[in-house]
Amino acid sequence: MVRYITGTFNRGVIRHRLLGDGAVSSLKELRFLDQNNYALMYPTLVIGLGGTGARATRSLKRLVERYFRSRGCEVPPVIRYLVIDTEDLRNLPGEEPLAPDEYINLGSDFDANRVVEYMEQTEGLYESIREWWTSSGHDAGRIRVKNGAGQMRDIGRLALFVGYQQLVERLKATVAQIQSVANLQKSQQILSTVGMRPDSSPQVWLVGSLCGGTGAGIFLDVAYLMRDLLQTRSTFLPNGIFVLPQAFMPALAGKVDLQRRIQANAYASLLELSELMNSADRGKFEFYPDQQNRVALESAFARRAELPVHSEALATRAVPDTYARDRSRAGGGSSAGGGNGDESRSRLRPSSVPFDRVFLVDQENEGSITWSSMDSVTDMVAQSLLVNIVYRQQIEWEERNIYFTETYPGIPNGWRHFNSLGASSMVLLHGEEQDQYTLALQRHLCQVLIEGARRRLPDGTYDDEVLGSRLDEVVEAIGPARLLAELTPVDLGARMGGRRPTVPGRVEWERAARYHEYLRSELRVVRQDEIGRLAESLPGVGVAIRERLERAIEDRAWEICRNQGLVAARTWVGALATEIDKSAAELRQAGAEEGGHGRHAEREQRLSDDALGQIESRGNALRRIDGIRGSIFEYPIRAGLWLWARVRGRGTDLDRLYDEADRRMRAEFDARARQALAREAAQIAYALLGSRGQQRDRAVISRLEALLAERQADVQTLSSELDEEIVGIKRRLAARRGDSIIEGRVVSDIIDAPDEISREHVVDDLREVLRTEFLGDLRTRLIEAFGPTLAWQRTDLRARLREQAVAVYVRWLSQTTEQYAADGIKADAGQLQMKIRQSRALVNYTREVRADDLCPHLRRLFVADARTFLGRFGAALAEEGFAAADCYGTRNPLRVDVYQAVYGLPASLLTHVDEYGRVYEELFAKAERGQACPLHLHRSWNTRATQPSAGVLS
Numbered sequence: 001m002v003r004y005i006t007g008t009f010n011r012g013v014i015r016h017r018l019l020g021d022g023a024v025s026s027l028k029e030l031r032f033l034d035q036n037n038y039a040l041m042y043p044t045l046v047i048g049l050g051g052t053g054a055r056a057t058r059s060l061k062r063l064v065e066r067y068f069r070s071r072g073c074e075v076p077p078v079i080r081y082l083v084i085d086t087e088d089l090r091n092l093p094g095e096e097p098l099a100p101d102e103y104i105n106l107g108s109d110f111d112a113n114r115v116v117e118y119m120e121q122t123e124g125l126y127e128s129i130r131e132w133w134t135s136s137g138h139d140a141g142r143i144r145v146k147n148g149a150g151q152m153r154d155i156g157r158l159a160l161f162v163g164y165q166q167l168v169e170r171l172k173a174t175v176a177q178i179q180s181v182a183n184l185q186k187s188q189q190i191l192s193t194v195g196m197r198p199d200s201s202p203q204v205w206l207v208g209s210l211c212g213g214t215g216a217g218i219f220l221d222v223a224y225l226m227r228d229l230l231q232t233r234s235t236f237l238p239n240g241i242f243v244l245p246q247a248f249m250p251a252l253a254g255k256v257d258l259q260r261r262i263q264a265n266a267y268a269s270l271l272e273l274s275e276l277m278n279s280a281d282r283g284k285f286e287f288y289p290d291q292q293n294r295v296a297l298e299s300a301f302a303r304r305a306e307l308p309v310h311s312e313a314l315a316t317r318a319v320p321d322t323y324a325r326d327r328s329r330a331g332g333g334s335s336a337g338g339g340n341g342d343e344s345r346s347r348l349r350p351s352s353v354p355f356d357r358v359f360l361v362d363q364e365n366e367g368s369i370t371w372s373s374m375d376s377v378t379d380m381v382a383q384s385l386l387v388n389i390v391y392r393q394q395i396e397w398e399e400r401n402i403y404f405t406e407t408y409p410g411i412p413n414g415w416r417h418f419n420s421l422g423a424s425s426m427v428l429l430h431g432e433e434q435d436q437y438t439l440a441l442q443r444h445l446c447q448v449l450i451e452g453a454r455r456r457l458p459d460g461t462y463d464d465e466v467l468g469s470r471l472d473e474v475v476e477a478i479g480p481a482r483l484l485a486e487l488t489p490v491d492l493g494a495r496m497g498g499r500r501p502t503v504p505g506r507v508e509w510e511r512a513a514r515y516h517e518y519l520r521s522e523l524r525v526v527r528q529d530e531i532g533r534l535a536e537s538l539p540g541v542g543v544a545i546r547e548r549l550e551r552a553i554e555d556r557a558w559e560i561c562r563n564q565g566l567v568a569a570r571t572w573v574g575a576l577a578t579e580i581d582k583s584a585a586e587l588r589q590a591g592a593e594e595g596g597h598g599r600h601a602e603r604e605q606r607l608s609d610d611a612l613g614q615i616e617s618r619g620n621a622l623r624r625i626d627g628i629r630g631s632i633f634e635y636p637i638r639a640g641l642w643l644w645a646r647v648r649g650r651g652t653d654l655d656r657l658y659d660e661a662d663r664r665m666r667a668e669f670d671a672r673a674r675q676a677l678a679r680e681a682a683q684i685a686y687a688l689l690g691s692r693g694q695q696r697d698r699a700v701i702s703r704l705e706a707l708l709a710e711r712q713a714d715v716q717t718l719s720s721e722l723d724e725e726i727v728g729i730k731r732r733l734a735a736r737r738g739d740s741i742i743e744g745r746v747v748s749d750i751i752d753a754p755d756e757i758s759r760e761h762v763v764d765d766l767r768e769v770l771r772t773e774f775l776g777d778l779r780t781r782l783i784e785a786f787g788p789t790l791a792w793q794r795t796d797l798r799a800r801l802r803e804q805a806v807a808v809y810v811r812w813l814s815q816t817t818e819q820y821a822a823d824g825i826k827a828d829a830g831q832l833q834m835k836i837r838q839s840r841a842l843v844n845y846t847r848e849v850r851a852d853d854l855c856p857h858l859r860r861l862f863v864a865d866a867r868t869f870l871g872r873f874g875a876a877l878a879e880e881g882f883a884a885a886d887c888y889g890t891r892n893p894l895r896v897d898v899y900q901a902v903y904g905l906p907a908s909l910l911t912h913v914d915e916y917g918r919v920y921e922e923l924f925a926k927a928e929r930g931q932a933c934p935l936h937l938h939r940s941w942n943t944r945a946t947q948p949s950a951g952v953l954s
Contacts, residue, residue: 040393041196042203042236043078043178043187046385047222049208050156050215052243052378054083054098056207059382062096063747066431067386069806070894071194072814076187078178078198079389082170084222086149086159086214104170106163106218112155115162128287129161134939136930149213151261152933153268156217164289168225175229178202195891196390203236203392205385206355209243210269211262220272220937223354224285237356241384241421242269244362246844246912247377260919263912267920267953268935270907273358273418275948280353284938357399359384359419359901360910362844366422366902367837369744379746380842383423387899391862394888395899402856402903420843421901424835426741426825428894430749433759434809436729439722440763441770441805442798446719448778450712452565474556475576477549478688480583480590483681484674486545487538495530496669515658516615519608519665527669534673538680546684550700553688557704566712573708577689577701584685591678601671604664611661714794718801730756741831746838750825762812769812778804820893827896829876836861836880839898844911854909858901859886864893907953917953924951 048057061081068075083103091097119126120135134154149156160167177183179202187198204226208215219240226238245262252258276282361381364370371377388395476482489495553576561569589595690699734756741748753759770778827835841857859882863869866889870877877887907913926932927942934942941948 039196039391040199041076041078041187041191041390042199042201042392043184044389044392045080045082045174045178045202045204045226047204047206047226048081048083048085049206049219049222050085050212051087052212052374053206053208053215054085055375055378056241056381056385057081057083058096058098059378060385061098063382063386064389065096065806066427066434067390067895068190069434069810070427070429070813071892072810072817073190073193074806074810076190076198077183078187078202080174080178082174084160084167084214084218086156101170104163104167106159106167106214110159110162112158115158126161128289129158131287132284132938133158134934134936134942136927136934149217151211151258151265152213153217153265153937154934156212156214157221157937158217159214160218160221161289167222171225171229175202201236202230204230204238205388206238206240207242207381207385209248210266211243211245211248212265215242216265216269217937219269220276220285220354221288224282224352225288227352227354237353239357239359239388240355241359241361241381243377243381244360244843244910244912245916247361247363247371247374249363250372251374260923263916264920264923264935267913267916268924268948270418270913270916270953271948271951272936272941273354274907274953277353277355277358280351282351282354284940285354357419359421360905360907361420361422361842362910363842364844365838365842366840366845366900369838369840371842372744376744376746377842380422380424383425383746384421384899387423387860387862387897391860391888391890391897391899394862395858395860395901398858398860399903402858417904417906419901419903420841420905421899422839422842423746423897423899424839425747425898426750426827426835426896427747428750428752428820428825430733430740430751431747432729432733432749433751433753436726436733436759437762437766438802438805438809439726439729441766441808442801443719443722443726444763444767444770445778445801445804446715446722448565449561449715450566450719452563452568474549474552475579477552478576478580478583478685480586480678480681483545483583483587483684484677487541487677487680488673489534489537492530492534492673496527496666496673512615515661516612519612519615519658519661523662524665527665531669531672531676535676538676542680542684546687549684549688553700554704557708561708566708566715570705570708570712573701573704577705580685580688580701584682584689587678587682587685591675591682595675595678597671597675597678601668601675604668604671608661608664608668611657611664615657615661714797718794718798733759739831741827742834744838748835766808766812769815770808773811774804774808817893825894825896829873832873832896833876833880835896836877836882836898836900839900841900841902843902843905845905845909855902855904857881858899858903859883860899861887862890862892862897862899863887864890869896913953921951 046057046060048054064079065075081098081102083098084106085103086106088105089098089100089103115126115129116133116135119130119133149159179200184198184200191197206219206223206226208219210216210219219242223238223240230236230238245259245266248262249259252262361377363377371380553573557569557573560572590597592598688699688701690702733751736751740750753762859880861869861877861882866887870884870887874884877883910916920935923932924935924942924944924947927934928944936942936948940946944951
């Protein structure tokens with residue numbers, strides 16, 4: 001386990017090890033491996049047709065992800081998938097999931113009977129369907145498309161025409177994504193690390209079977225549609241890989257009718273392919289619903305010409321040449337003559353063969369190895385597609401030789417015939433090992449989300465401590481003192497102040513009267529108005545403060561969630577709610593009428609009124625004294641009044657009395673201002689809590705409490721699901737016996753960690769990589785998954801955790817690749833020969849004529865160090881027909897890929913083709929009599945005189 005626990009390796013050494021010692025390494029050392037010498041990878045769209053295509057596409061998607069993951073990078077965005085079927089999308093447990101934009105359902109439970117009924121009763125409607133539809137032979141109860149096309153090819157094609165616009169828009173969008181500048185640039189960055197670069201011309205692969213209703217019903221139309229989309233974008237035509245009936249026979253044991261139907265469908269499809277691949281005439285695949293206006297206008301001209309006429313000019317009016325077509329077919333599908341119509345009519349789409357290459361695959365390969373199930377066959381198809389995606393350039397070089405320079409004895413234009421292919425691989429690490437590691441990382445990330453990513457240090461503290469024992473700044477911000485301070489206007493004191501009025505003259509009683517009038521009538525009104533204005537402005541200020549506090553609380557909660565987990569965040573929110581409740585209660589008490597501020601205001605008002613009374617009393621006394629001013633009694637009376645005031649405790653100094661009254665009035669209104677501020681602060685606190693009449697679902701505390709509780713429940717549910725998957729993988733790994741290379745699997749995964757303890761060491765190492773190198777990035781990304789504004793679902797979190805787990809796994813793998821490159825994949829000669837035999841073309845052909853003697857073969861082996869590999873296994877490779885030129889060096893020390901293909905194979909050499917032909921003839925005769933649904937996709941082909949390829953594969 002040294003490789004799992006050692007430190008970071010020298011990256012220069014790693015790069016040298018990855019390049020190996022073969023041709024690629026030599027080019028790099030001589031500085032010839034520049035941008036122009038990097039291996040090309042063509043942008044690829046894989047279209048799965050029907051159920052078989054969906055299986056193969058899911059398997060391919062998993063293989064592609066594992067391939068690029070094992071090379072230390074993500075999947076480039078120029079590899080895209082699209083499954084076209086007549087069923088709803090269902091991602092079952094254990095299957096590679098397809099995204100909604102990777103699936104299109106043509107069925108949508110439409111009523112095919114209704115479409116046919118409207119078409120036959122209304123001229124000009126569904127003319128594009130009328131062009132090819134054969135109306136007889138259908139069981140009216142069977143053509144409602146919901147869960148497949150029921151093995152009826154024309155019903156599958158009918159579903160395509162009904163959902164045509166949806167399909168074309170999705171195809172256009174997908175091709176645009178493949179060729180977008182942003183995706184090409186990102187792919188170039190990804191692929192440059194593994195000695196590849198993307199080309200600008202996309203390639204398209206259609207995968208399905210020729211046996212059912214959906215795939216066999218739409219494969220030609222989809223090929224022509226893609227051909228039209230690619231004609232200005234690519235130098236390639238679509239490629240097709242199609243499964244033959246024998247692969248389905250084990251699953252259909254005892255179901256004779258279904259067996260016969262798929263055999264007849266396959267033979268009919270091969271007849272159509274044989275004709276179209278050799279004649280390049282697409283007359284039967286010209287008219288689609290996007291031409292509905294053209295056909296409807298044509299019908300209008302035809303209908304007008306048939307009306308009784310009263311003038312020669314009107315009677316001789318002809319249908320314009322642009323819209324001319326065979327009038328014998330204008331009436332719909334009841335015509336028995338069929339035919340292609342007027343050959344001189346203008347064609348809206350250029351003639352072309354539908355496919356560049358057509359590969360047929362079956363249950364048994366050229367090495368007489370039989371695959372036991374349909375899953376094994378689709379795995380082979382997926383593996384062949386993977387090799388064609390990542391090694392396309394090396395395969396294409398030889399194919400060009402075969403197509404343009406080879407001659408096939410006895411087969412004129414042999415390259416127009418069919419081909420077959422096969423592939424196998426030895427992969428380190430075991431696929432389920434990789435899944436266990438990434439699942440274990442996802443499980444650990446769930447634990448990080450719940451409990452945080454802190455590591456306990458020897459002193460008992462944590463290395464990323466965020467919360468302390470003290471209340472943090474958010475808790476302090478919702479305290480009564482802070483809330484009141486933020487609500488209080490800065491200039492409130494200045495606005496509440498006043499100054500002593502100046503009184504001209506020296507008459508004391510006038511000064512007393514002026515003081516009394518100013519204090520009671522002017523200054524009190526001013527302060528009352530200020531209190532009113534304060535009360536009016538506080539709600540607006542309170543809303544701004546509450547919104548700011550809500551943002552601060554949310555930011556702090558999600559920050560704690562990122563750093564210390566959901567549990568810590570919920571604990572903090574609960575503690576914050578307690579503090580807010582305390583503050584709210586204190587502020588509510590302070591703002592009550594009988595609270596401290598209210599009582600203080602009343603007391604100060606009484607004292608102020610008393611001071612005003614003293615000023616008024618002193619003024620009255622002074623007024624009376626002023627009446628005897630100058631008499632001998634003035635001063636005795638003054639002295640007596642002064643003495644009486646002192647005995648009663650009343651003031652006689654007007655300035656002091658004014659100051660006392662002003663101070664008491666100021667204290668009164670200060671108390672009333674604090675009372676208003678306390679009331680508003682209490683409202684803010686209660687609004688944060690969501691209680692006492694507030695909208696609870698909109699309050700930040702109640703919202704966070706509910707949201708965090710929901711998040712924790714979802715993460716715990718996800719953790720349980722991951723635990724179940726991990727247990728299942730561990731059980732399968734523990735029960736594994738024998739040698740994966742010779743078990744008959746197309747992709748033979750080699751286990752690197754031999755036992756559960758070793759694998760747990762790997763998991764621990766991965767967790768350490770997460771903590772030391774990914775924690776910062778993880779914390780940044782987690783807010784995106786847990787933030788309050790994201791429409792969050794558990795499936796979204798699963799996807800994010802999976803992406804993060806793969807990134808950690810890739811980083812770990814890049815650090816351990818040096819050891820893998822040094823070790824290589826250990827296999828003896830016998831095991832390698834078994835893999836080569838498994839990779840032979842997956843097709844049955846008659847043993848009277850061997851394809852080896854008749855058709856050219858392509859053989860390729862892709863390995864990290866081709867020179868060393870040839871030195872070790874050269875003899876074994878030669879026995880299987882491989883030459884030194886067939887071995888290509890790659891930068892991937894974690895796998896060996898073998899690919900073989902055969903070209904120009906006539907359909908007449910297929911082992912069971914005669915049996916298919918007999919069943920086809922029987923069902924074709926029944927269809928002619930209306931006793932069975934049609935076999936072909938065009939009504940002229942369903943007429944014996946105009947059968948494709950004259951009805952025989954010769």
